[in-house]
Amino acid sequence: MRRRLLPALLVSALALAGCGDQAGPAGTTEDGKFEIVTAFYPLQFLSERIGGDVVSVTNLTKPGAEPHDLELTPRQVGDVADAGLAVYLKGFQPAVDEAIDLEAKDKGFDAASVVPLLPAGGADDHGHEHEEAEGGEDPHVWLDPVRLVTIGEKLAERLGQLDPAHAAGYTERAQALSTELTALNTEFADGLKTCDRRELVTSHTAFAYLAARYDLHQVGITGISPEAEPSPQRLAAVAREARETGTTTIYFETLVSPAVAETIAREVGAKTAVLDPLEGLVDSAGDYFTVMRQNLAALETGLGCKQ
Known part of the structure; x- marks a missing residue:
């Protein structure tokens, strides 16, 4: 950056x-x-x-x-x-x-x-090193609904300290949000429990928290930064792994060009689909829950999940 x-x-x-x-x-x-x-x-x-x-x-x-x-x-x-x-x-x-x-x-x-973070870069879930490993910590913590519950609770506490006249309301609304996020976590856990594949091939490694929470194996074409350009060697390595694992869907995100994902998809005969890291909201009619449920549907389809 x-x-x-x-x-x-x-x-x-x-x-x-x-x-x-x-x-x-x-x-x-x-x-x-x-x-x-x-x-x-x-x-x-x-x-x-x-x-x-x-x-x-x-x-x-x-x-x-x-x-x-x-x-x-x-x-x-x-x-x-x-x-x-x-x-x-x-x-x-x-x-x-x-x-x-x-x-x-x-x-x-x-x-x-206020929550433990995962390391950024270094290797994917199969131990394959990324050439652009950045070190440090992965910031995409909001893609884990369980961790987001904790962030919300701590935010309510801080708001209550700064604005004590409304502290009870902050706490009440945080608890209501926690209930919704807990239900969302259950939806993801149930929806991704039994799938034909657990390899999640993405245009960049924004989904480590989601993968860790629901026992998926993220394979990123690039690292944490969506602007990074993968080398020919990295493209070949991802394509090889996609073939070996029978990957049928390569995921790209909403705010970045799908060109790299499309390149891998053509190479292995797979489809492409959107997996939104929710860094910015594209559809003003939706919200966090809308997009996360769209992500769940895309994962269930692409990974061959069974209810």
Whole structure:
């Protein structure tokens, strides 16, 4: 990932923050709602569901945009500075990390700090090394509904500390969301329990948490970064493994070109299908649950799962 340096933006951002017409205490809107800034869609989803109608949520990543290399405008840096809470996932978006470190360090909620993370890169589930192994930790934790329950609970606790007048409501809504996420986890566990294949061949390795939770074996054409270009050797290795395991579907994601997945699919005579890593919401009519259930249907079909 490219690092986005912010100092040139900060003077403009602080000027915007200082000349706003915001009323009421810092971190609240004119009508008294608690202001939350979120880094990308899954954290927006959590904040809106747990915050309810007593919060105002701003997402720094626009719908349908690829979030990995987000660049912040001066006004967005000002939004971070003005917010009552900035919800992010450290290590996923360098520009957001830097803005929070400089402008909202005491008001940041790092989702990566409240649940255990898996290592990034290195090898797929069969021990095959990726040439672009990045090290560090895999940020795609929201694709595990069980871990997302914990993040939601911790977010509700933090909101209750910052906005004690509405703490009971945050806790109640987090519990309701936990019930829904637990039911979703059961749907995935039941739907993927008995399948003809358990190899999950994806355009990049965004699905380690989902694979680990439901006993699938992720085989990524590229590593954590969707912008990485696989070498001919890596393409050949994935194609060979796809043939050996009888893979019939190669998955690509919504915000990245399907060209690499299509190349492997042609090579092995497989189909392609969408598996959405939910980094950004493409369909404004849907939400986290809609997309995750679409993912489950795609997996059940592509892996030959039986009810």
